Amino acid sequence: MLRVRVIPCLDVANGRVVKGTRFVDLTDEGDPPTLAERYAVEGADEIVFLDIDAAPDGRGTLLEVVERTARRAFVPLTVGGGVRSVTEMHDVLRAGADKVSFNTAAVRDPGLVRRCARRFGSQAVVVAIDARRRAGPDDPTGGWEVVVKGGRDATGLDALAWAEGAVAAGAGELLVTSIDRDGTGAGYDTPLLRAITDRVHVPVIASGGASGPEDFVAAVRDGGASAVLAASIFHRHRHSIADVKAVMAAAGIPVRLAIGTAR
Amino acid sequence: MTRIAVVDYGAGNLVSIEQALSAAGAEVVLAHRADSFADADALVVPGVGAAGPAMARLRRRGLEAPIRAWIAAGRPFLGICLGLQLLFEGSDEDGAVTLGVLPGRTVRLSDAPRLPHIGWNQVERQRVHPLFAGIEEDADFYFVHSYAAAPGPGADGVILAQTTHGGRFVSAIARASLAGVQFHPERSGRDGLRLLANFVGLAQAAGAASDRTHVPVLAR
Numbered sequence: 307m308l309r310v311r312v313i314p315c316l317d318v319a320n321g322r323v324v325k326g327t328r329f330v331d332l333t334d335e336g337d338p339p340t341l342a343e344r345y346a347v348e349g350a351d352e353i354v355f356l357d358i359d360a361a362p363d364g365r366g367t368l369l370e371v372v373e374r375t376a377r378r379a380f381v382p383l384t385v386g387g388g389v390r391s392v393t394e395m396h397d398v399l400r401a402g403a404d405k406v407s408f409n410t411a412a413v414r415d416p417g418l419v420r421r422c423a424r425r426f427g428s429q430a431v432v433v434a435i436d437a438r439r440r441a442g443p444d445d446p447t448g449g450w451e452v453v454v455k456g457g458r459d460a461t462g463l464d465a466l467a468w469a470e471g472a473v474a475a476g477a478g479e480l481l482v483t484s485i486d487r488d489g490t491g492a493g494y495d496t497p498l499l500r501a502i503t504d505r506v507h508v509p510v511i512a513s514g515g516a517s518g519p520e521d522f523v524a525a526v527r528d529g530g531a532s533a534v535l536a537a538s539i540f541h542r543h544r545h546s547i548a549d550v551k552a553v554m555a556a557a558g559i560p561v562r563l564a565i566g567t568a569r
Numbered sequence: 570m571t572r573i574a575v576v577d578y579g580a581g582n583l584v585s586i587e588q589a590l591s592a593a594g595a596e597v598v599l600a601h602r603a604d605s606f607a608d609a610d611a612l613v614v615p616g617v618g619a620a621g622p623a624m625a626r627l628r629r630r631g632l633e634a635p636i637r638a639w640i641a642a643g644r645p646f647l648g649i650c651l652g653l654q655l656l657f658e659g660s661d662e663d664g665a666v667t668l669g670v671l672p673g674r675t676v677r678l679s680d681a682p683r684l685p686h687i688g689w690n691q692v693e694r695q696r697v698h699p700l701f702a703g704i705e706e707d708a709d710f711y712f713v714h715s716y717a718a719a720p721g722p723g724a725d726g727v728i729l730a731q732t733t734h735g736g737r738f739v740s741a742i743a744r745a746s747l748a749g750v751q752f753h754p755e756r757s758g759r760d761g762l763r764l765l766a767n768f769v770g771l772a773q774a775a776g777a778a779s780d781r782t783h784v785p786v787l788a789r
Contacts, residue, residue, distance in 0.1 A: 308734050309689045309709060346758065351689055351711075376584045382711055382756045402584030404617075404713065404756060427618030429685040429713045478685045478715075509687050532683060562689045562709045 309562045310526050310554065311351035311533035312547055313511065314540045316341055318387075319359040321367045325538045335541045338371050342379040345540065349547045350381055351562055354407070354481070354511075354535060357387030358456075365394075369401040376402025386434055386481075395422050399430065407432040407481055410454040413461055413468070416475045423476025432511075433477035436485050437465035437498055443486040446497040457485040469502045480510045481535065487515025489538075494521055499529025511535050519545060519553035526559050570596045571773040574606035575613045576636070576652075578626040586615050586649070589755035593766035603635035611772035612639055615755075616651030617713070620660035620667055620675060623651055633668065637789075640670050643781035645746045645772040653742065653749030654718050658787065662716050669787045670747070673721035678714075680735035685715045692730045692740050692752065700729070700741070700748055700767050708760045710740075710752035717751055718742065745782040746775055 316323045316338050323335040335341070342353045355375065357368050365388070376383055385398050386407030395406045406426075412419050412433050423431045436457060441448030450465035469480055482502055484495035494512045503510050509532035512525035516536040525531040539545050551561045573590050577583055577599040590597045590613070600606040614636065616623055627633050640646050640656075648656055655667045660675035667675070678686055689709040694701060717738035720727050730741035732751070740751045748768065754761035775781070 307690065308686065311688050373584055376582070377588045380585070380589060380756060380758050380762060382713070382753070396579075399582050400584075402582055404582050404585070404753075425618070425622065429687065429715065430617055479687060507683055508685065509683050533688065 307560050309351065309560050310531070311511075312349070312522065312550055312554075312561065313352045313354055313533055313535040314345045314350050314547065315354045315356060315513070315535050315537040317356050317358050317537060318368070318371065319357075321371050323541070324358070325541055339374040339378045341541070342375045342383070345547065346379040346381045349551060349562070352382045352384065352533070353379055354384045354386070355403075356407070357385070359387075369397060372398060372401040372403055384432055386432070390418070392418075392421050392425050395426065399426065405430050405432050405479070407434045409434040409436065412472060412475075412477075413452060413454055413463065416471060419472060419475040419477055423478070428476050428478035431477050432479045432481055433472035434481040434483065435465055435469060435472070436483045437495075438485040439495075446495075450498055450501075453485055457488075465498070466501055466505055469506055473506045473508050477508065479508055480506065481513055482510055484514040488513070490515055491517030493517065494525040494529060494531075494534075496524050496528040499525060499531050503530030509533060519550040522550050523554055523557045523559065526554070527557065570594075571611070571769050571776065572596045572598060572609045573611045573613055573769065573772065574598050574600040574609035575615060576600050576606070576627075576632060578616075578623065578630060578632065582617075583615065585755040586613065589762055589765050590769065592762055593769045595769045595772075602630060603632055606635075606639075610776045611645035611647065611768070612636070613647045613649065614652035614655065615649045616655070618651060619663050619665070620651065620654060621663040621665035623655065624665050624667055637668060637670060637786055640747055640784050641786040643746050643783045645768070645775045646748065647768050648749035649755070650714060650751060650753060653751055654716060656742075656747075656749055657718050657720070660716065669789065670784070671720060671727060671742075671744075672723040672787060673719050675716045676719045677716055678734060678736065678738055682735055685713060686734045687713045689757075690732050690734060690752075692732055694730045694741075695728055698729050698743050699771055700743060700764060702767050704760050704763055710750075710754065710757040710761060712740075712752045714751060718749075745784050746771070747784050
């Protein structure tokens with residue numbers, strides 16, 4: 307049976323892992339390859355690596371860090387942040403990424419998703435959707451709007467319609483982040499996840515708001531997520547990946563408990 | 570040292586496969602042309618994505634006939650993901666005509682709850698094979714795909730393992746020195762590295778042996 311994935315996310319700026327509350331108050335959390343290897347050993351099912359600085363002159367640094375990370379962590383690596391063309395995606399894959407995640411660039415040009423999926427296959431194309439509740443952070447009745455640039459810019463796009471559009475364009479997976487919940491520790495936005503997982507047939511990765519293992523359980527059980535992503539709770543050693551998976555397994559969710567041989 | 574040639578035809582992430590085979594004790598060469606793998610001990614064809622563009626790239630580089638000849642001669646071969654699917658006659662994904670080494674086609678996964686099939690899943694072995702030596706029966710491996718090979722009549726006994734995602738599909742094949750896996754051993758942690766080390770060991774043993782079992786390859 308297919309396991310539900312637990313995915314640590316590394317937010318990277320200037321070649322270092324950082325964490326703040328969504329792009330502000332960034333603190334240094336370490337060297338990406340070192341953290342990625344630690345997580346792989348601890349049982350990470352995949353690593354997501356988001357280049358949050360994405361400065362044009364930082365591309366060389368990013369590719370070098372991706373390659374060093376891919377050489378040390380023998381689990382899949384998804385890289386996102388600032389990829390705007392088929393050529394740039396090719397460069398990131400050549401550096402050692404297995405999948406590339408598109409956010410703002412996909413909203414601006416869904417044709418980019420189509421071109422990349424045709425060239426590299428849908429399984430390598432992830433569309434990241436940052437969504438915010440229209441009626442207010444605690445009220446799902448107005449639906450969700452797509453925002454970009456870490457929540458600073460509203461697009462007017464309906465998040466559920468965009469989820470369907472992104473899949474139609476060729477996305478093989480969606481990474482859905484609740485901007486209302488991100489950095490708050492209030493738990494994943496499970497109504498948002500459920501609304502999206504009911505509409506699309508590709509795997510959906512839940513993101514934004516985890517503070518404990520029970521949040522991971524809710525994202526899967528209530529939200530229908532195929533994978534669950536978190537950053538700071540792992541970086542700060544508040545919970546280990548093994549702790550989270552043990553709680554998920556106890557709740558009846560299929561997870562990969564053993565890294566090596568014995569289960 | 571055992572020399573493993575990895576066919577480089579622009580099919581994505583080669584860093585991981587190169588690093589994993591090196592960690593398994595092999596000397597790895599990236600082969601862009603047929604003459605760069607002629608003296609290797611084993612050939613690996615990796616790959617992700619659709620069959621059509623991949624075959625177009627292999628043909629443009631003059632690699633199709635040399636790969637078929639390599640397999641027919643009974644030399645060690647490992648196809649990974651798309652590299653396994655290409656061994657069959659064609660793909661339902663885009664109608665591509667593929668290498669045609671083995672009878673059968675690549676078909677879309679049936680009854681899958683979600684596609685692509687992305688993540689770690691069990692590989693249910695149908696028989697004992699040295700490729701899986703030292704790996705627990707219920708070990709998980711990493712998959713990322715929507716299609717899988719469906720061996721046809723005449724490919725009896727080629728199936729080595731199956732995996733369940735909705736329906737069951739073929740996740741590993743082997744016949745003499747020819748092997749293929751639908752999952753990504755280079756991304757499957759310690760068990761994946763063990764499988765690649767097993768393949769390197771098989772390649773080394775084949776290099777030392779004086780006779781080869783030729784693999785029957787479908788005629789063109």
